[in-house]
Amino acid sequence: MADSPVQSLGFAGLDTPLRVANPAVVRPLLDPVMAAWPFTVTENDPPASAAFATISPAETGKWRLEAPLAAKPVTEYDPVNAICDLVVEMSWERLRSRPDLLCLHAAALTFNDRLVIFPNARRAGKSLLSATLAQRGHAVFSDDFVLLQVTPQTGAISGIANGIAPRLRLPLPDNLSATLHSWIMDRIAVRNKQYGYLTGIDLPQSGTTAPVGAIVVLEGDPTMTEPASLTPVTQEAAMASLVTQNFGRQVHAGAILRVAEALTRTVPVLRLRYNSVEDAAALLHETPLLRDLPAAQMAEADMSATLPLAPLDLPDVMVDRPVDLDCHFAKLPDFTALETGTALYLADGDGFAIHRLNPVSAIIWTLLDEGLTGAEMAEVMQELYGDVPAERLRADVAGALEFLWQERLIAPCSTRQMEV
Structure with missing residues (x-):
């Protein structure tokens, strides 16, 4: 050869x-x-x-x-x-060719002139659901990874079709109707024992765009006996779903947070619980909740904020000594903070990573604005959690400060620096 x-x-x-x-x-x-x-x-x-x-x-x-x-x-x-x-x-x-694009592990299909995104969920069957919706005439932008772009002039958030045939696991589940099973297998043009690629469907050309109109979080439940259901999701739960599915290569983590916030704020976010994929597809196809959808839109303030590309790698911050609780710490510049319900998300100024803070770290992050030492933070925590031993609280504060330090969100400084 x-x-x-x-x-x-x-x-x-x-x-x-x-x-x-x-x-x-x-x-x-x-x-x-x-x-x-x-x-x-x-x-x-x-x-x-x-x-x-x-x-x-x-x-x-x-x-x-x-x-x-x-x-x-x-x-x-x-x-x-x-x-x-x-x-x-x-x-x-x-x-690599378009490092400004965001990318989600998700499926995306059109409902009229809007794109509905289905974030990846373990064993939720998004590819099979995509195929079942394709049978009903919905165009498949992607069954695996969804590219997103923000139009600079308008702030509109759109998805981009990848032009790749959906991939299904084989053999197909036993609980499909004979009609759907035959429809899919008749269109499997490339296959082996594990996978088959679905062709002969409405597959928009790569690069085709459509405004994002809704997000549907999948929750497959094989024990369900009731019909499939579609219910609203809180912004906090929606953010968690989107942020964890992002794998943009060099998109600044702060930009990812801002786009995720805009998506969860400006378009409906729904949870689909189902057992039968055909029942789920019928509900999605017929529900009025996915008609006359809005278009996802960035806030004007977020549009005006330009962020550099994130580095592909950064050397680790070495915390080679125990955190001194008598020391002051300061937030490093250019961080991005986003609060949704009880969750606090942070992105470092380099845009390298996104962190969802636990309750202790979230309180410590807030207390950093008060100019307190670590020991003084522990005293405040003692007032909040009087039934927790003081040494345990001091250890928790030290651990939170060490985490924030390692993740390039804060750095120790002298009292004099704090006063300046």
């Missing part, structure tokens, strides 16, 4: 191409999966260093995927599993 032809596929929106060896073998499986992601073909043999990945059939019958920036730079898999890994690497390459 060393003398096999090589093609360079330049996918729209990616800065570097995909290198395909022996395209006569690879393309019949790859093309249906990327059915709605336009690409150009160059018939040459580009060096591997010029491509974000190289995919090629191996002598063993497996396919070899070489992606230097992946967690595993070289892998050999069954052809369909190799394509699964390639899809993941293509999503990362898209973020």
